[in-house]
Amino acid sequence: MLTAALEAMRERLRGGIGEVALVRGMLVLDVEPAVLLRTVGDLKAEHGFDLLLDITAIDWPGRTPRFDVVYHLYSTRHFLRIRLKVRVPESDPTVDSLATLFGAARFHERECHDMYGIVFRGNSDLRPILLYEGFDGHPLRKDYAKQDEQPLVRYRR
Amino acid sequence: MRDPIATAVMANPVRSAFGPGRDGQVVVNIGPSHPATHGTIQVIAALDGEKVTRVDVHCGYLHRGFEKECESHTWTNVIPYVDRLNYCSGLINNFAYCEAVEALLDIQITPRCRYLRTLLSEYSRVADHLTCVAASLMELGAMTAFLYLVMIRDYIYEHLADLTGARVTYTYGRIGGLAHDLPDGWLPRLEEILAQYEVFVGRIHGLMDRNRIFIDRTRNVGVLSTAEAINWGFTGPILRSTGAPRDLRKDVPYLAYAELDFEVPVGINGDNYDRYYVRMCEMDESVHMIRQLVDMLPAGPINVDDRRCVLPEKRLVYTEIESLINHFKLIMDGPQVPAGEVYSAQEAPNGELGFYIISTGGGQPYKLHVRAPSFVHMGGLRRLLEGYQLADIIPTFGSVNMIGGECDR
Numbered sequence: 001m002l003t004a005a006l007e008a009m010r011e012r013l014r015g016g017i018g019e020v021a022l023v024r025g026m027l028v029l030d031v032e033p034a035v036l037l038r039t040v041g042d043l044k045a046e047h048g049f050d051l052l053l054d055i056t057a058i059d060w061p062g063r064t065p066r067f068d069v070v071y072h073l074y075s076t077r078h079f080l081r082i083r084l085k086v087r088v089p090e091s092d093p094t095v096d097s098l099a100t101l102f103g104a105a106r107f108h109e110r111e112c113h114d115m116y117g118i119v120f121r122g123n124s125d126l127r128p129i130l131l132y133e134g135f136d137g138h139p140l141r142k143d144y145a146k147q148d149e150q151p152l153v154r155y156r157r
Numbered sequence: 158m159r160d161p162i163a164t165a166v167m168a169n170p171v172r173s174a175f176g177p178g179r180d181g182q183v184v185v186n187i188g189p190s191h192p193a194t195h196g197t198i199q200v201i202a203a204l205d206g207e208k209v210t211r212v213d214v215h216c217g218y219l220h221r222g223f224e225k226e227c228e229s230h231t232w233t234n235v236i237p238y239v240d241r242l243n244y245c246s247g248l249i250n251n252f253a254y255c256e257a258v259e260a261l262l263d264i265q266i267t268p269r270c271r272y273l274r275t276l277l278s279e280y281s282r283v284a285d286h287l288t289c290v291a292a293s294l295m296e297l298g299a300m301t302a303f304l305y306l307v308m309i310r311d312y313i314y315e316h317l318a319d320l321t322g323a324r325v326t327y328t329y330g331r332i333g334g335l336a337h338d339l340p341d342g343w344l345p346r347l348e349e350i351l352a353q354y355e356v357f358v359g360r361i362h363g364l365m366d367r368n369r370i371f372i373d374r375t376r377n378v379g380v381l382s383t384a385e386a387i388n389w390g391f392t393g394p395i396l397r398s399t400g401a402p403r404d405l406r407k408d409v410p411y412l413a414y415a416e417l418d419f420e421v422p423v424g425i426n427g428d429n430y431d432r433y434y435v436r437m438c439e440m441d442e443s444v445h446m447i448r449q450l451v452d453m454l455p456a457g458p459i460n461v462d463d464r465r466c467v468l469p470e471k472r473l474v475y476t477e478i479e480s481l482i483n484h485f486k487l488i489m490d491g492p493q494v495p496a497g498e499v500y501s502a503q504e505a506p507n508g509e510l511g512f513y514i515i516s517t518g519g520g521q522p523y524k525l526h527v528r529a530p531s532f533v534h535m536g537g538l539r540r541l542l543e544g545y546q547l548a549d550i551i552p553t554f555g556s557v558n559m560i561g562g563e564c565d566r
Contacts, residue, residue, distance in 0.1 A: 023497075023498070054526070056513060070513070081502075103536070103540075106536055130216065146229060
């Protein structure tokens with residue numbers, strides 16, 4: 001049942017959005033940064049992907065462009081999930097913010113900014129959310145060593 | 158040279174989005190050192206008299222680098238960490254994580270394991286909802302209701318301790334199965350506890366449902382529409398309280414849910430009262446499911462027969478070299494999970510709990526990201542608080558059931 005629904009959605013997306021792959025029960029699409037906002041807007045308005053589940057990034061050091069920004073969307077009408085991936089370079093890790101489309105994007109983008117240093121153009125509030133003011137670096141980048149500590153108060157002697 | 162800590166001590170770890178207004182607007186700070194905010198959430202609220210006009214929610218006080226830590230442990234060693242995400246229902250976290258890794262390994266779990274996981278997930282959901290309802294009622298002054306509910310929760314915790322050896326952090330799920338089968342006498346005790354549950358939850362309905370004080374404090378407070386809930390990413394009981402019957406157990410059935418008879422309770426108004434009532438009804442549905450599952454529980458092995466992830470029998474480890482090496486490699490190097498990526502989600506008590514995992518092949522995850530419902534809910538919390546009274550912040554926050562472990566990771 002799910003496979004049939006996925007195939008139907010895949011056919012439907014082929015016209016407007018583009019070629020979508022099918023990986024482990026999920027639609028997967030690579031998107032160019034320039035068309036991200038339009039693609040997600042179409043998915044939301046035309047195809048019922050109305051719930052933004054998650055935004056995160058993947059660090060591939062040594063690859064150019066270095067980062068994948070990953071979006072997961074869910075359709076509360078069709079019960080299907082789609083994953084979007086946008087590649088951004090280390091020199092300018094910027095993508096458009098989805099805050100105009102989804103309220104939920106605000107917190108996700110703040111976290112992703114904290115952890116990977118991705119800049120979301122159009123999100124006016126990228127203050128630290130899981131980290132704190134003045135934290136130096138982005139801990140989920142592969143070049144941030146796990147044992148690097150930045151305590152706010154001294155350890156007791 | 159400048160001492161980095163000396164300057165850091167001076168700085169505030171949090172920068173508020175706004176300060177006191179020019180027109181005499183008062184800004185108050187609630188938490189993180191406040192019992193109702195679990196010691197981890199900070200709410201900065203601008204007030205107009207008693208009315209909350211603007212809210213800035215901060216989390217992260219319990220951030221412990223969960224995702225970073227997972228990248229340097231074997232797939233099996235991650236299981237104790239996921240217990241500590243939502244520590245009110247650790248088993249569901251266990252099973253959701255194991256399911257994601259099993260998808261990468263392309264493993265079908267055994268029928269007995271599938272039914273047991275479903276049963277224990279529903280049992281955990283009851284414990285989690287009991288905690289949430291008990292705490293949010295206590296915050297409104299209902300001490301009797303709190304003690305009744307927490308007593309039942311404690312029966313469940315003790316009962317799960319009989320099964321797993323731990324009250325809260327169970328580490329009972331395994332990739333490809335479970336740690337061990339049910340001990341003798343576990344199922345009869347289960348029915349005893351469910352009977353007790355019915356007695357005491359019946360009393361809570363009698364105490365609270367038509368209680369004038371309770372209704373005055375919760376009806377039309379923290380109201381949310383379905384469209385707004387979806388826009389802000391709310392899932393689980395909060396989304397259902399707005400009237401949308403969205404539940405992954407029904408919509409995308411996993412484990413044994415397709416074979417069970419159950420309803421998806423929904424609210425009308427999306428306010429604090431509906432969130433209370435939806436949780437109460439969901440517990441009844443869970444108990445109904447547990448009883449069905451006890452009857453359906455098949456015999457058979459609980460672990461798949463797959464040497465890539467399941468430890469060989471101890472007897473064989475001690476007697477033959479192949480099993481000894483197999484055991485050694487699984488412990489030291491971890492299960493070798495093929496390269497790939499997966500997003501796998503389950504309906505946790507708070508909403509959609511998703512694990513997004515990248516494997517590049519080998520014994521450790523390359524990346525492991527958790528889509529934690531509590532974190533998303535904190536992003537939308539201001540919509541529930543703005544426009545209501547200062548005194549409503551605590552009950553509304555309680556009705557959202559924020560769990561610091563999964564929110565801050």
